Amino acid sequence: MEMTPKTLTFIARSTPYGSGRAKALLDMVLSAAVFDQNINLLFMDDGVWQLARDQQPGMIDAKDLSAALGALPLYEVNNVYVEARALHERGLTLDTLAVTAIPCDDAHITALIAQSDQVFAL
């Protein structure tokens, strides 16, 4: 039976290497991607640090999270959003991010949440 696709929104709010949360959320996104649903990935708050360029996680024997994020289009996760305010507060800009993301203001984020069947934040 063909079911209407659902919308799952994942909100990344953690820094990339200080805890395992960023990777845990990304693993959730990649798992959800194979279910052929509508997937949104939104970077908010400290989560925008995951998008910083020139990460060298090899220095601390960690896996490169930004490289993994670069593979999202291969999983057909194309709805990648970033909280514009969070970027600005941290001195980051859209054109210096490791991956392409759509900037969002509060109203846009509110709408994303309201359109979602389920929301996961980590």
Added chain:
Amino acid sequence: MSTLHIINKQLPAQGLSACLRVMRPGDAILLIEDGVYLCATEPIAALPDTVHCHVLQEDLQARGLALPVAADNCQMVNYTGFVTLVCSHSRSLGWC
């Protein structure tokens, strides 16, 4: 279409403000765990009247706190009420 925003720590700088910025009319906040300390601090008192705020009674009393008298828009719920809130909103979002 409404969302239940669950706050479980006292992070006025991030948790609460991020949550408040993206709330819609009809959404509600539920304070649990260390989130109940927000009851005792400014941000909750400053909530607009349109925001429905619920506080988990078990977590509040465990910490020796009570609802501030002035907080007209705050209501206590127990775990059963927590379940009811989850079911009466379209989705829940934990701002952990």
Added chain:
Amino acid sequence: MKLTILVHSAPYSSQAAYSAYRFTESALAAGHEIQRVFFYYDGVHASNGLSTPPQDEFDLVKAWQALIEKHELDAISCVSSALKRGIMDAREAHRYEKAAANLAEGFVLSGLGQLVDASLSCDRVVSFGA
């Protein structure tokens, strides 16, 4: 309603692990159906059968086990989170040539797909974590 519970904090490190238990218990008491309880990230520590709190402290692993047994809950510990943290069933212990298995009875190891699957087929997901 059909509810899915996601737990991503560890017992004794975070109250969230306990909150998830209390919520699940209350949801069942209110007549709701628990589609699945998924233990992820640090949450998998709730499925460590070797967890031994002092007698005067709440035994969360035991409490989950009792609830799982009583209501025949589908309780899944994320296999990749669990293995990393040294929690495994006999099959994984054999596969990785480990000396012992310690997954608490009642819990099942499986992949993240089980969380997604439950999320797509239930009415509400509730996440617990610090």
